[in-house]
Amino acid sequence: MALTNTSYLVLGMLHTGAKSGYDIKRMVELSARFFWKISPVQIYPELQRLEEKGLITGHDDLQSPRRRRSYELTDLGLTSLRNWLTGNDKMPIELRDIGLLKLFFADAIEPEQAISHVRALRERSEAMAERLHSQIQPAAAEAQEAEGVEFPARAARLGIEYHEWLVEWYGRLESELEAEL
Amino acid sequence: MALTNTSYLVLGMLHTGAKSGYDIKRMVELSARFFWKISPVQIYPELQRLEEKGLITGHDDLQSPRRRRSYELTDLGLTSLRNWLTGNDKMPIELRDIGLLKLFFADAIEPEQAISHVRALRERSEAMAERLHSQIQPAAAEAQEAEGVEFPARAARLGIEYHEWLVEWYGRLESELEAEL
DNA sequence: GAGCACATGTAATTTGTTACATGATTCC
């Protein structure tokens, strides 16, 4: 089977400093999560597949007090990651937002209820911006310290500013709808 | 089985003016697509399930020159749609963006290549904004004419302005990265 | 010693995608 997006996520996270499956799980949770989600159970079988293909090598980590299997990229794995990063396959944006779907259908409910939904959307983005600021950005800064990577912090900044922009946008829509009551 | 997001998409689209499965497919393509995608094959079985549950009624459309099955919401279906719209279940934003994932990992490639990736992201949003403007917004305006619904046009406006914002954001990042060369 | 975080998995189910299949009508 060919490499999937999950494969590249794993390769990329190993390049960004993760060592074990658990590391990857945590890093995704603390960084990529707002634009790429993955369930932990996908990670371990993927690590095995990548090892079989020779893109990563794994060894049981005996220094660690717990059972722990550490992996690192092979030359082949790094090349493969770079080829993917620079290749120009299609990059569809797949947004899947129930909140927006509800907004789209808001003609079916009372104006007051629509306003209250828009408020919920605004609050959702407020919470998201706050979370990105307090958790994701510090984690990115830490990765920059430890691994010298600069792009995770840029991605975090994009996330924060995106949700701040949304907060303003929904705020304006709220005022607009209130004026029409 | 309980109702899924696909169920509500179908109910909502019937409320917004769609009559047949094919209508729904087209409307999704021309409206919700940028925040909610669905494959056509999911629609027909879903219509059957909803009819069994009494949320919609279907009848073979004999006026139409082609084979065509038309559906409409029952009172139960409309109530169900409204309850979903006003209910406050969780609304996770599920963004799944390979382009952003690649940006996140861009430390693994040469600065010039990273810049060229950011440019590709900018161009992607330019194309998306253009497409929303030339296709999605007119379709929403038409729905407003025909069905009196106002929110599809608002959702389209959000999409356009979002991508315009992204174009500017990526443009700024591009300049920043070029300055660092 | 209780609870949490670490650490790795399996099995079953649900969901979504791709490829395939069919046939009518409209437009050029």
Place this chain on the structure above:
DNA sequence: GGAATCATGTAACAAATTACATGTGCTC
């Protein structure tokens, strides 16, 4: 007469989620 669009599906496959399962080590 050929291409595009209308219109509805089936079957096989791939991907993702949920629930379950297990055990260790650290901190309070």
